[in-house]
Amino acid sequence: MNSESDKIKQLLLADELALLQQLREKVLESEHFSEAVADVLATATQRAWKKDPAYQASLAKPIGEGLKTALKREQRSIIDAFVPVIGPMIRASVSASIKKLMADLNRILELGLSPKAIKWRWQSWKTGVPFAELVFLNTVEYQVQHAFLIDKDSGLLIEYAGHEGELARDKDAFSAMLTAINDFVADTLADDTGSRLRSAELGEYQLWIIDGPRAYLAVLIKGNPSERLRESLQDALDKIHFLYAEELANSDQYGQLPPVRLELEDLLITKNRQADDDDNHTGLSRQKGWIAALVLMALVAWGGWRYLQHKKQLHNLTAQLKHIPGFVLQDIRSSDDGLLVTGLKDPLADLSVVRHDGVKFRLRPYLSLDASLVQKRLQRLSEGTALQARLAENGQVTLSGTASENTLASLRRQLLAMPGVNAVDSTQVTAPVSPWQRFLSRNPVPENIQATMTNQQLTLQGETSGTQIKSWLAAVTQAFPDMAIDTRHLRVLPDKDALIAAINASVITMPRGTQITAEGKQSITSLADKLKLLQQQDPRMAITLTGSTDCTGSPEANQKLAQRRAEHVKQALVQHGVDKQRIQTDTKPCASGPARLDPALRRVTTKVIQPAEGHLP
Amino acid sequence: MSAPVLTRKICLLGRLAVGKTSLVRRFVENVFDERYQTTVGVSIHTKTLNINAQTIKLIIWDIAGFEQVAHYQQYLRGSHGVLWVADGTEPASWQKLLAIHQNHQSIHAVPGVCLINKHDLLDQWRIRNEDIAHLQKVFGFVLFSSAKTGENVEQGFTELAKRLLKDQ
Ligand SMILES: Nc1nc2c(ncn2[C@@H]2O[C@H](COP(=O)(O)OP(=O)(O)OP(=O)(O)O)[C@@H](O)[C@H]2O)c(=O)[nH]1
Numbered sequence: 186m187n188s189e190s191d192k193i194k195q196l197l198l199a200d201e202l203a204l205l206q207q208l209r210e211k212v213l214e215s216e217h218f219s220e221a222v223a224d225v226l227a228t229a230t231q232r233a234w235k236k237d238p239a240y241q242a243s244l245a246k247p248i249g250e251g252l253k254t255a256l257k258r259e260q261r262s263i264i265d266a267f268v269p270v271i272g273p274m275i276r277a278s279v280s281a282s283i284k285k286l287m288a289d290l291n292r293i294l295e296l297g298l299s300p301k302a303i304k305w306r307w308q309s310w311k312t313g314v315p316f317a318e319l320v321f322l323n324t325v326e327y328q329v330q331h332a333f334l335i336d337k338d339s340g341l342l343i344e345y346a347g348h349e350g351e352l353a354r355d356k357d358a359f360s361a362m363l364t365a366i367n368d369f370v371a372d373t374l375a376d377d378t379g380s381r382l383r384s385a386e387l388g389e390y391q392l393w394i395i396d397g398p399r400a401y402l403a404v405l406i407k408g409n410p411s412e413r414l415r416e417s418l419q420d421a422l423d424k425i426h427f428l429y430a431e432e433l434a435n436s437d438q439y440g441q442l443p444p445v446r447l448e449l450e451d452l453l454i455t456k457n458r459q460a461d462d463d464d465n466h467t468g469l470s471r472q473k474g475w476i477a478a479l480v481l482m483a484l485v486a487w488g489g490w491r492y493l494q495h496k497k498q499l500h501n502l503t504a505q506l507k508h509i510p511g512f513v514l515q516d517i518r519s520s521d522d523g524l525l526v527t528g529l530k531d532p533l534a535d536l537s538v539v540r541h542d543g544v545k546f547r548l549r550p551y552l553s554l555d556a557s558l559v560q561k562r563l564q565r566l567s568e569g570t571a572l573q574a575r576l577a578e579n580g581q582v583t584l585s586g587t588a589s590e591n592t593l594a595s596l597r598r599q600l601l602a603m604p605g606v607n608a609v610d611s612t613q614v615t616a617p618v619s620p621w622q623r624f625l626s627r628n629p630v631p632e633n634i635q636a637t638m639t640n641q642q643l644t645l646q647g648e649t650s651g652t653q654i655k656s657w658l659a660a661v662t663q664a665f666p667d668m669a670i671d672t673r674h675l676r677v678l679p680d681k682d683a684l685i686a687a688i689n690a691s692v693i694t695m696p697r698g699t700q701i702t703a704e705g706k707q708s709i710t711s712l713a714d715k716l717k718l719l720q721q722q723d724p725r726m727a728i729t730l731t732g733s734t735d736c737t738g739s740p741e742a743n744q745k746l747a748q749r750r751a752e753h754v755k756q757a758l759v760q761h762g763v764d765k766q767r768i769q770t771d772t773k774p775c776a777s778g779p780a781r782l783d784p785a786l787r788r789v790t791t792k793v794i795q796p797a798e799g800h801l802p
Numbered sequence: 803m804s805a806p807v808l809t810r811k812i813c814l815l816g817r818l819a820v821g822k823t824s825l826v827r828r829f830v831e832n833v834f835d836e837r838y839q840t841t842v843g844v845s846i847h848t849k850t851l852n853i854n855a856q857t858i859k860l861i862i863w864d865i866a867g868f869e870q871v872a873h874y875q876q877y878l879r880g881s882h883g884v885l886w887v888a889d890g891t892e893p894a895s896w897q898k899l900l901a902i903h904q905n906h907q908s909i910h911a912v913p914g915v916c917l918i919n920k921h922d923l924l925d926q927w928r929i930r931n932e933d934i935a936h937l938q939k940v941f942g943f944v945l946f947s948s949a950k951t952g953e954n955v956e957q958g959f960t961e962l963a964k965r966l967l968k969d970q
């Protein structure tokens with residue numbers, strides 16, 4: 186640069202340079218002020234301590250505890266509160282990078298007084314914002330100025346790339362401090378799984394943290410980065426982990442990994458605003474540029490293809506593994522003959538989809554509480570029972586189906602002892618239907634019969650007709666050949682035909698007039714019962730009572746006596762509850778024969794009138 | 803070409819106010835301050851040493867005293883060495899060290915050096931010979947130090963650095 190252009194710059198930028206100087210003084214001033222306050226604070230604290238020694242211990246705990254609760258409550262502001270810790274380092278670095286920026290801007294300014302430059306000069310004069318700052322704001326969207334690759338465990342700096350400055354000198358302390366803050370945040374927010382510091386605003390800088398399995402990436406960005414930058418940073422970090430897994434694991438090599446440094450240097454990008462990109466295409470040597478670009482593309486394609494294949498495999502495998510229930514991926518890395526996967530595996534986890542050549546596993550068993558695996562275990566437990574177990578999200582198991590009380594109780598116990606199960610709801614379980622109950626649903630107990638089943642003994646009680654109970658008992662003994670049946674309280678009643686025959690056969694003798702003997706009274710009672718039974722079975726049934734006489738006496742008297750005998754029995758039957766409408770009377774006095782006393786003919790006989798005979802409606 | 807620089811992380815562990823921060827400041831900046839400013843969480847310093855033609859850069863994690871919520875454990879992760887600090891005028895300070903050492907099996911694999919600090923306060927000195935013998939057995943190497951006079955401060959850190967190199 187010649188002194189001519191320096192002079193021009195001095196002329197053009199006198200105001201901005203003065204402003205810059207002022208800014209720098211302000212920065213220093215604020216540092217002095219904070220230092221002064223810090224001194225006063227220290228003395229004040231010390232005095233308090235001198236007065237009361239217990240103050241020491243009593244203050245120490247609340248500080249740590251307070252930080253934790255504050256961080257839980259208001260993450261954003263506490264992270265801001267951490268800024269003063271690393272702030273001074275960054276601030277010093279900012280002034281250094283403004284200097285650097287000035288140098289870079291010289292080039293732009295030398296391009297001359299473009300209309301744009303004049304516009305910015307005018308704005309700068311109007312608003313008081315330094316010209317250089319305006320140029321940055323108007324031409325640069327963002328710039329990644331520092332990239333730190335830091336070991337997650339020890340906080341040791343693995344490699345660093347960045348623009349010169351205070352920060353670069355203190356980068357080891359910066360890395361350690363950042364790791365400590367990060368650990369603190371992670372520890373405090375441990376319950377919100379995996380919550381870590383992702384980004385923080387440090388003045389006009391953005392601090393971004395990209396998390397990786399072994400190392401993390403911290404970058405300081407000036408401007409307004411887009412989320413897409415985070416993706417490409419994540420990709421770069423993945424690539425570093427993949428290519429330099431061994432180097433990252435050996436802290437002896439930290440700071441001596443030029444290839445890693447080169448990767449980081451690639452991240453120090455400046456994203457210009459779109460409009461200016463267009464302006465930059467001058468059209469000069471465009472052809473050469475094309476050829477170079479083509480060659481470069483071919484090279485990149487060749488190298489990239491191989492790398493991408495590998496990366497794709499790795500990526501696919503990782504994605505697959507992450508979705509296998511009951512498997513926790515701890516590490517995945519390339520070994521001599523393919524990929525080596527380290528992880529925790531539940532015995533029920535199914536790894537078959539990812540088991541193929543080129544993938545080796547180093548597995549340790551663990552018990553997964555993943556719902557699908559708990560469900561599988563539930564199924565195994567309920568196998569062989571008639572129960573279904575369903576698992577809800579809150580760990581409640583709902584049982585349905587049938588089971589005996591004993592089976593249910595033991596299953597409940599087992600379920601409640603199972604990790605992942607919090608409660609068991611068995612209200613939907615029904616007691617099993619016994620073979621006996623199933624039999625009954627197909628062969629109902631005949632009417633008026635009570636059947637009770639206790640300890641394989643069937644007790645029957647009640648009255649029934651012979652045919653009904655006979656066929657039912659036959660079914661019982663066929664289905665349960667060994668069943669003991671107690672019929673002591675069962676009254677088997679005659680069925681219709683037998684009843685009719687018995688009724689037709691009944692005779693009530695009346696040795697004198699219409700007098701009924703004790704035997705005749707019994708016959709009437711039994712006849713009444715039979716009649717009632719018969720009418721139960723068929724209400725249309727009726728009878729004819731026929732009164733007879735022997736041949737002593739006049740035929741007229743005999744006719745009357747026969748009629749009276751029949752009426753007498755009818756009355757007795759009605760008194761026993763037989764329907765009057767269903768009783769007809771007839772007479773059969775002595776027709777002809779020797780007029781001698783014949784007790785056998787002094788009687789009333791009975792005959793059933795069947796409905797088919799058409800005597801009654 | 804000289805051997806490359808090794809970076810190593812070491813942690814200072816000890817009760818509140820035993821002088822951890824004072825030892826680090828004496829070692830790194832060669833200053834001492836009577837005033838007490840408790841450390842919040844952790845404070846980081848670095849110092850480069852030369853030991854037998856090997857350059858080693860120590861990243862020193864000055865962790866707050868145990869009393870300040872038990873979160874010192876997370877700061878220990880990845881540490882290559884531990885400087886155990888007790889206060890020779892305060893028996894509880896070495897008893898606490900022994901208890902912490904016993905409760906953390908994982909720490910036994912890491913090289914350590916133990917400093918009994920504030921040796922300038924001889925009129926209040928309370929550690930007995932049998933205590934020292936016991937500490938020696940547990941921590942391997944014990945020194946009397948004073949951040950105030952500078953006694954054995956450099957020696958303590960250097961001894962730990964040597965052990966880090968040997969440990970490789
Ligand atoms: N006389 C004397 N005083 C010391 C010595 N070392 C530290 N002190 C004093 O002890 C007090 C505590 O010192 P610090 O170094 O802050 O203690 P610390 O172990 O860092 O304490 P925390 O980090 O808060 O746990 C201060 O007042 C120091 O001046 C020493 O060797 N001799």
Ligand SMILES: [Mg+2]
Nearest residue numbers: 822823840841
């Ligand atoms: Mg301290």
